[in-house]
Amino acid sequence: MLPEQNFPSYAYLPGKHPHPVRHPLGHSYQSDPVAVAVAEALSSNVFRWGIDLFNHGYYWEAHEAWEPLWHAAKQSTQHRLFFKGLILLAAAGVKIREGKRVAAARHAARAAALLRQLGNLPSRGFEAALGMTPAALAVYAEAATTSPPVLREPTLNQPEPVFDFILAPK
Template identity: 85%
Template sequence: MRPDFPGYAYLPGKHPHPVRDPLGHSYQSDPVTVVTVEGSLSSNVFRRGIDLFNHGYYWEAHEAWEPLWHAAKQSAQHRLFFKGLILLAAAGVKIREGKRGAAARHAARAAGLFRQVALLPSRRFEAALGMTPAALAVEAEAATTFPTVLREPAPGRIPEPVFDFILAAKSESG
């Protein structure tokens, strides 16, 4: 396991709560504060969320993106975008828990938000994700067709992602 990843991917009822339980992987960590949305798509906070998401740490990705969502009060487009990512991460948690209905609801809400973002002219989200918000909406909807049995991540091992796609920022030159 990479040393910068938590010791486990949090699942409610299966692991200690990361921040509230003294045994949690992020207990007494300093909270991340984001003051402005400017530069958020190239920030370490955003990229950390992508890294966590791509490696199956969905609750942790949600937590990484939440300060960005809170900071986006003045930008409706950013606010919709970050809320969509948070809901997609929540769908990942629900998929892993085997809660199909909740996973489908979160994924559908995320898809709807990504479609709203896609209606507004901007290529910055595509560069930040490696795909358009509209393409991510399609992926979010497809995420509800997950296998019946998912292997629980072994302690100390990186969990298997439940999604068939990855988020990958494009380089500035490409």
């Protein structure tokens, strides 16, 4: 989605890599925070960068990309549910990779519950932003924790995605 952006040098896993923001050797140390208006959030490069990171297995980094959007959505319940659901799904990806199945299932279930709530509200372009309905993403979220993948060590710091779907905005 954003070919001019370079992926981080590693996909962060607690205890395995330097913390990306707090540690001087972190891949995002001293990076500038991003501000985006909620009205343009779903078409923003910030959101799309989070999609790229997520689809390529950089779950912690996707969470960090989407968090400013969640904070900016204080006046929009739908956007807050949407971004919080994505953030929790990314957190589930980190926990799956860490082998922490209980925590992964908890995050995925919370993500699914939030995404399902969007089905009861008027659409705000979420299906186009994801390439699927939020309800379909909720199903994928829960399925990922019931039969988690067998993970290999990443080669050359290229993480292996743990989800068997991609987010494909239209």
